[in-house]
Amino acid sequence: MSDLKTAALEYHASPRPGKLSVELTKPTATARDLALAYSPGVAEPVREIARDADLAYKYTGKGNLVAVISDGTAILGLGNLGPLASKPVMEGKGVLFKRFAGVDVFDIEVDAESPQAFIDTVKRISITFGGINLEDIKAPECFEIERALIEQCDIPVFHDDQHGTAIVTAAGMLNALEIAGKTLEEARIVCLGAGAAATACMKLLISMGAKVENIFMIDRKGVIHSGRDDLNQYKAVFAHETSRRTLADAMDGADAFVGLSGPNLLSAENLMRMAENPVVFACSNPDPEIDPKLAHETRPDVIMATGRSDYPNQVNNVLGFPFIFRGALDVRATRINEEMKIAAVYALRDLAKMPVSNAVCDAYGIDCLEFGREYIIPKPMDPRLITLVSDAVAKAAIETGVATLPYPKHYPLTSVDDVFNG
Numbered sequence: 006m007s008d009l010k011t012a013a014l015e016y017h018a019s020p021r022p023g024k025l026s027v028e029l030t031k032p033t034a035t036a037r038d039l040a041l042a043y044s045p046g047v048a049e050p051v052r053e054i055a056r057d058a059d060l061a062y063k064y065t066g067k068g069n070l071v072a073v074i075s076d077g078t079a080i081l082g083l084g085n086l087g088p089l090a091s092k093p094v095m096e097g098k099g100v101l102f103k104r105f106a107g108v109d110v111f112d113i114e115v116d117a118e119s120p121q122a123f124i125d126t127v128k129r130i131s132i133t134f135g136g137i138n139l140e141d142i143k144a145p146e147c148f149e150i151e152r153a154l155i156e157q158c159d160i161p162v163f164h165d166d167q168h169g170t171a172i173v174t175a176a177g178m179l180n181a182l183e184i185a186g187k188t189l190e191e192a193r194i195v196c197l198g199a200g201a202a203a204t205a206c207m208k209l210l211i212s213m214g215a216k217v218e219n220i221f222m223i224d225r226k227g228v229i230h231s232g233r234d235d236l237n238q239y240k241a242v243f244a245h246e247t248s249r250r251t252l253a254d255a256m257d258g259a260d261a262f263v264g265l266s267g268p269n270l271l272s273a274e275n276l277m278r279m280a281e282n283p284v285v286f287a288c289s290n291p292d293p294e295i296d297p298k299l300a301h302e303t304r305p306d307v308i309m310a311t312g313r314s315d316y317p318n319q320v321n322n323v324l325g326f327p328f329i330f331r332g333a334l335d336v337r338a339t340r341i342n343e344e345m346k347i348a349a350v351y352a353l354r355d356l357a358k359m360p361v362s363n364a365v366c367d368a369y370g371i372d373c374l375e376f377g378r379e380y381i382i383p384k385p386m387d388p389r390l391i392t393l394v395s396d397a398v399a400k401a402a403i404e405t406g407v408a409t410l411p412y413p414k415h416y417p418l419t420s421v422d423d424v425f426n427g
């Protein structure tokens with residue numbers, strides 16, 4: 006077994022199985038405490054909530070509790086391995102929510118025989134939560150699932166692989182193109198993958214200025230173009246007239262490559278076809294579309310990112326979902342809208358240009374981090390993420406009328422410790 010494999014299995018198994026547990030937030034030392042926490046005292050908040058459902062936010066953990074829910078149909082880039090196998094990833098998302106944004110998580114793996122069964126299950130349990138983070142659900146089913154749940158629930162429902170990924174990719178892409186001396190409006194972009202993450206990433210880039218005719222999206226059958234008659238409605242949006250048919254065709258002269266597909270699908274030969282200062286986001290997890298070492302050897306001018314923690318430029322939704330939900334929960338937003346997503350993009354983009362503290366550099370064993378080819382996007386350990394991204398999201402929710410609470414008195418947050426000092 007490789008060192009990482011052994012260490013990863015040991016990490017998950019010991020000293021106790023898994024990565025998350027439930028903690029108590031109130032005293033339980035005395036009979037009096039128990040009389041308040043449970044019978045008879047618990048009857049009082051029950052009566053209050055029955056009278057006014059909003060009081061669940063006052064008397065229970067609902068307002069800080071997010072469900073991370075999967076059916077296991079697209080676990081990272083590992084494919085459809087079923088709901089139970091997705092549990093380590095869902096627990097992992099819970100770890101990140103809590104560590105970076107103080108958000109409590111129940112991970113829920115649903116063994117559903119159909120998208121409708123999944124929707125029904127999630128809808129029925131949704132009242133328990135302040136928000137729902139859908140995770141690792143494959144396309145195209147994920148689109149209808151998310152749409153139906155947004156419509157049926159009055160709390161934020163957010164498919165992280167779509168929107169979290171899109172927000173972080175857009176922030177990184179704006180910075181990478183700036184370093185390459187190019188613009189989103191003019192960039193020719195190849196997107197390998199046409200599923201949940203790829204569709205949302207390209208849609209967001211288009212809404213921020215990229216031209217659909219400059220985007221070549223590729224699925225297992227090749228380039229998505231207007232001559233194809235096998236496209237579902239989600240892929241058809243990206244079809245345009247072109248004679249390019251293969252990944253190699255699409256890569257000729259491309260300014261940016263975004264990989265949201267699977268491991269080792271981008272060859273050195275195809276990388277060679279790109280324009281100067283090529284931007285390569287090989288975001289498939291755990292194994293990228295091209296090994297960064299090979300990419301750098303092939304193209305010394307490459308601006309390279311992956312989805313992983315162990316290379317520079319981690320373009321991964323970990324930079325999004327904890328802070329986006331933090332902001333949305335704190336103003337009790339009823340949804341996460343486009344304005345909130347774009348506010349998060351700009352907050353991430355701008356943070357990468359600010360000086361980085363020694364503490365963050367130390368956490369990564371790096372002497373110095375400065376905006377440039379090896380640092381286009383903030384590090385997840387940067388404590389300013391909760392300050393800037395959550396604040397931007399909360400403000401955008403208020404400005405667009407989806408917040409049901411005013412701007413919090415304890416904002417902007419300086420750390421996770423501030424979350425309950427409001």
Ligand SMILES: NC(=O)C1=CN([C@@H]2O[C@H](COP(=O)(O)OP(=O)(O)OC[C@H]3O[C@@H](n4cnc5c(N)ncnc54)[C@H](OP(=O)(O)O)[C@@H]3O)[C@@H](O)[C@H]2O)C=CC1
Pocket residue numbers: 078079080081082083141142143144145165166167170197198199200201202203223224225226264265266267270288289290291311312320321322323
């Ligand atoms: N870094 C990050 O933050 C994130 C990374 N990802 C990564 O993106 C990838 C896709 O995830 P997701 O969108 O949720 O999954 P989906 O199942 O929704 O989509 C997968 C897509 O990849 C395409 N694909 C798979 N193999 C190939 C191939 N050999 N050639 C061309 N296209 C291929 C599929 O094509 P077809 O439509 O023809 O089946 C499909 O469009 C995963 O590797 C995942 O780890 C996802 C979210 C976040």
Ligand SMILES: CC(=O)C(=O)O
Pocket residue numbers: 080081082141165166289290312321322323
């Ligand atoms: C990062 C992530 O959500 C994924 O690879 O699916």
Ligand SMILES: [Mg+2]
Pocket residue numbers: 081140141165166
């Ligand atoms: Mg995912």
